[in-house]
Amino acid sequence: MKAACWMGTQKVEVRDVPEPKILNQRDAIVRVTSTAICGSDLHLYNGFVQPMMKGDVLGHEFMGEVMEVGRSVKNLKVGDRVVVPFAIACGNCWHCQHDMWSLCENSNPNAALVEKAMGHATSGAFGYSHMTGGFAGGQAEYARVPFADVGPLKIENGLTDEQVLFLSDILPTGYMGAEMCNIQRGDTIAVWGCGPVGLFAIKSAYLLGAEQVIAIDRFPYRLEMARQAGAQTLNYEDVESVSETVIEMTGGRGPDACIDAVGLEAHGDGIEYLFDRTKQAVMLESDRPIALRQAITACRSGGTISVIGVYVGLVDKFPLGTIMNRSLTIRSGQCHVHRYMRPLLKRIENGEIDPAAVITHRLPLTDAARGYEMFLKKEDNCEKVVLKPAA
Amino acid sequence: MVHVSKVVTIKQSPETVYQFWRRLETLPQFMEHLEAVRVTDPRHSHWVAKAPGGRVEWDAEITEDVPNERLAWQSLHGAEIENRGIVRFRPAPADRGTEVKVDVYYDAPGGAAGATIAKWFGEEPQQQVRDDLRRFKQMMETGEVVRSEGSLEGMGQGVLKQRKAQPPEGRKR
Numbered sequence: 001m002k003a004a005c006w007m008g009t010q011k012v013e014v015r016d017v018p019e020p021k022i023l024n025q026r027d028a029i030v031r032v033t034s035t036a037i038c039g040s041d042l043h044l045y046n047g048f049v050q051p052m053m054k055g056d057v058l059g060h061e062f063m064g065e066v067m068e069v070g071r072s073v074k075n076l077k078v079g080d081r082v083v084v085p086f087a088i089a090c091g092n093c094w095h096c097q098h099d100m101w102s103l104c105e106n107s108n109p110n111a112a113l114v115e116k117a118m119g120h121a122t123s124g125a126f127g128y129s130h131m132t133g134g135f136a137g138g139q140a141e142y143a144r145v146p147f148a149d150v151g152p153l154k155i156e157n158g159l160t161d162e163q164v165l166f167l168s169d170i171l172p173t174g175y176m177g178a179e180m181c182n183i184q185r186g187d188t189i190a191v192w193g194c195g196p197v198g199l200f201a202i203k204s205a206y207l208l209g210a211e212q213v214i215a216i217d218r219f220p221y222r223l224e225m226a227r228q229a230g231a232q233t234l235n236y237e238d239v240e241s242v243s244e245t246v247i248e249m250t251g252g253r254g255p256d257a258c259i260d261a262v263g264l265e266a267h268g269d270g271i272e273y274l275f276d277r278t279k280q281a282v283m284l285e286s287d288r289p290i291a292l293r294q295a296i297t298a299c300r301s302g303g304t305i306s307v308i309g310v311y312v313g314l315v316d317k318f319p320l321g322t323i324m325n326r327s328l329t330i331r332s333g334q335c336h337v338h339r340y341m342r343p344l345l346k347r348i349e350n351g352e353i354d355p356a357a358v359i360t361h362r363l364p365l366t367d368a369a370r371g372y373e374m375f376l377k378k379e380d381n382c383e384k385v386v387l388k389p390a391a
Numbered sequence: 392m393v394h395v396s397k398v399v400t401i402k403q404s405p406e407t408v409y410q411f412w413r414r415l416e417t418l419p420q421f422m423e424h425l426e427a428v429r430v431t432d433p434r435h436s437h438w439v440a441k442a443p444g445g446r447v448e449w450d451a452e453i454t455e456d457v458p459n460e461r462l463a464w465q466s467l468h469g470a471e472i473e474n475r476g477i478v479r480f481r482p483a484p485a486d487r488g489t490e491v492k493v494d495v496y497y498d499a500p501g502g503a504a505g506a507t508i509a510k511w512f513g514e515e516p517q518q519q520v521r522d523d524l525r526r527f528k529q530m531m532e533t534g535e536v537v538r539s540e541g542s543l544e545g546m547g548q549g550v551l552k553q554r555k556a557q558p559p560e561g562r563k564r
Contacts, residue, residue: 005557020558023538053541055555072534092532094402094487106529109542110553112522124539127556134541134556144558146537 002389003057003140004368009047010376012369017057020136020144025072028148030082034161035062035138037371037385038086038169039195040263040310044129045372048264048286049312051130058368060086060126061168062138063161066152073149082152084145085337086169088124088135091150102334107147108133117313122334131312139368141389153341162356162386163348166196171355172340174200174261177308180331181257183208188250190214190298191231192291193261194222196358196384197308201259202229203353214249216242216291218267221381225358237269243298256303258295263309266290272317279316286313296322307332358384364391393497395516399524401531402488405459405480408531412478412491413462421526421536424519438466447471473498491527493520522546 003017020029038061043049063083066076076082089096089104096104104123108114110133111121117131124146127137136144145152155164174197181189189205191198194217202213206229215226216234223233232249239245247254264287267273276288295305296319305328323330347353360383363371371385401408411417415436419425426439426446434453439446449470455463455477465475476495483490497516525546526536536545541553 003557018558018560020540021561023540023543024535026533026535053553053555055557057540057557090529090533090537092402093528094400097402097486106533106537109537109539109546111525111546112518124537130541130553130556134539134553136540136556136558144540146539147533 001141002365003136004059004365004387005054006044006052006056006058007054010045010372012045012058012372014366014368015055017055017140019142022068022070023144024146025070026147026149027070028066028073028076028145028152029068030062030064030084030138030143030145030152031067032062032064032138032140032143032389033081034064034165035059035140035365035387035389036165036168036170037061037139037368037375037387039197039375040128041372042376043263043265043310043312045376046265049129049131049310053130056127056129056134057136057140058127059137059139059143060128061165061170062126062143063155063165063168064143066148067142069148075149076152076154081155083155083164083167083341084126084138084143085151085153085167085172085341086125086128087151087334087337088126088133088146089150089338090147096150096338099336099339100333101336101338103336110134125334139365139387141365151338153345155345157349159348160356162359164345164355165386166200166355166358167337167341167344167348169335169337170196170358171200171344171353172337173197173308173335174202175204175340175344176333176335177201177259177261177306178204178208178210180306180308180333181205181208181259181304183210183257185209186211187256188212188214188253189257189259190216190246190250190255190295191226191259191261192216192295193263193309194219194226194233195261198222198259198261199225199229199358199383200353200355201261201308202226202231205259206230207347207352214246214255216246219378219381222383225383228357242268242294246294246298250300254298254300254303256300257306258299258303259306260292260295260309262291264288264311266292266309268294276316285316287311287315289315289318293317293319296328299326299328301326302328304329304331308335310334359386361385363387365389393516395495395497395520396493397517397520397524398490398492399521399528400483400487400490401528402486403531405482405489408489408491409459409462409480411531412480412527413456413458421530422523423526449474491524493524495520
């Protein structure tokens with residue numbers, strides 16, 4: 001079968017690889033009908049998330065048709081249409097049973113590695129380095145889905161692939177980002193990053209009762225999409241200080257909560273950006289927390305910082321004194337996707353959210369390399385690339 | 392003497408976890424270095440372990456057996472590596488299940504335990520036991536050892552021994 005494989009930094013190739021097979025009795029094999037490139041795939045593409053091996057099959061946002069199920073999978077049958085959550089979770093362990101699916105204690109065969117790096121292990125995930133288990137991803141014609149009796153969401157209502165595909169990751173991730181803000185009446189929420197996750201965070205913040213959302217980015221087309229989602233926008237390249245500007249935009253109070261939908265490869269202006277860029281280049285710092293620092297500085301005292309952008313390791317100049325003295329709360333996490341798939345499917349059915357609005361490019365799977373490149377370089381106003389294996 | 396001590400919490404009752412462990416024949420399903428355990432009578436068993444370039448065998452006897460609480464054993468005279476150990480099963484708080492704590496002590500004639508253990512288990516016996524316990528937890532909680540394309544045999548192979556995250560050969564649809 002054809003699959004998008006990581007072949008080195010900024011090198012993705014669609015190659016012929018063996019077709020997946022059942023390895024555990026709770027597995028299913030899915031024929032992928034739609035899959036997408038995630039902003040977090042760019043961290044793999046750029047070599048920031050490791051360890052990767054040449055030939056690793058990429059992709060953690062995918063859906064398709066069930067082709068085969070393992071002996072223990074009773075809830076799915078051949079022919080079912082399913083969306084697959086990016087986090088692999090057993091459903092049995094304490095964390096799964098407490099609705100914290102991306103912290104599954106059993107699904108990561110490389111738990112020992114994560115434990116050494118982070119103290120405790122995190123769940124497995126599809127196509128996202130050997131840190132999350134070395135699972136083959138879904139940017140392929142077929143994919144193996146472990147714990148298929150727990151994760152996949154059946155789609156039985158005739159919604160199109162494009163309407164439901166993003167239940168696999170970015171819609172729940174954006175929604176969780178807003179939910180972690182614990183939004184109260186009258187709240188202003190600021191969202192750093194207007195990629196697809198940022199856009200879904202904006203939309204979700206309004207659904208959860210925000211009075212106003214401020215969206216920050218540097219690409220005019222992304223800011224325009226944020227405006228269409230109802231946000232007031234700020235192009236950070238137009239201002240001297242992002243946090244001061246955001247504070248001015250909120251009557252001097254600062255946003256009640258700030259969402260970092262950027263993560264470890266943030267861009268910025270001036271000396272601070274150069275500092276982080278340089279330290280990262282010589283591997284003295286793994287992550288550049290520029291957006292996160294701005295969010296912390298801007299946030300109202302007593303407010304909440306919600307981190308859904310991906311970080312992997314260590315950051316410098318982290319303003320812990322600001323957090324402590326101004327009573328800020330930091331909430332974060334890889335999305336507990338399973339928790340949100342059904343409620344968000346309902347919201348899609350009710351017409352409250354139109355996830356397909358973020359799609360700007362549709363390519364055959366065989367053009368995956370081109371998709372990664374244009375997404376990275378923001379060519380042709382690229383916001384979201386959907387790959388079609390059958391095209 | 393080498394002492395290895397590791398603990399894991401398993402979301403099952405002490406009864407369930409103890410009973411699984413007490414069926415000694417099933418231990419090789421999650422203990423990577425074990426090839427087989429044969430129970431010879433209620434207190435005695437014969438153990439076969441994989442070792443580089445062959446295998447090691449010994450007889451063991453159960454020295455203490457308190458159902459749902461603890462199980463202790465020791466190797467019998469003549470073992471190439473003398474070993475003894477104890478597994479303790481303790482209820483964890485609230486709905487957290489059971490804390491399973493394993494202590495193993497190894498000794499070899501002439502005080503060469505360290506070198507011999509390293510030969511058996513690699514340089515990190517603690518990590519071995521940790522991985523064994525994690526596989527045990529997977530079996531107890533999910534029903535089997537979890538495999539990925541990068542770790543076809545399940546965890547414990549370490550990143551250096553991983554294959555790429557790509558389906559294995561041997562299948563055409």
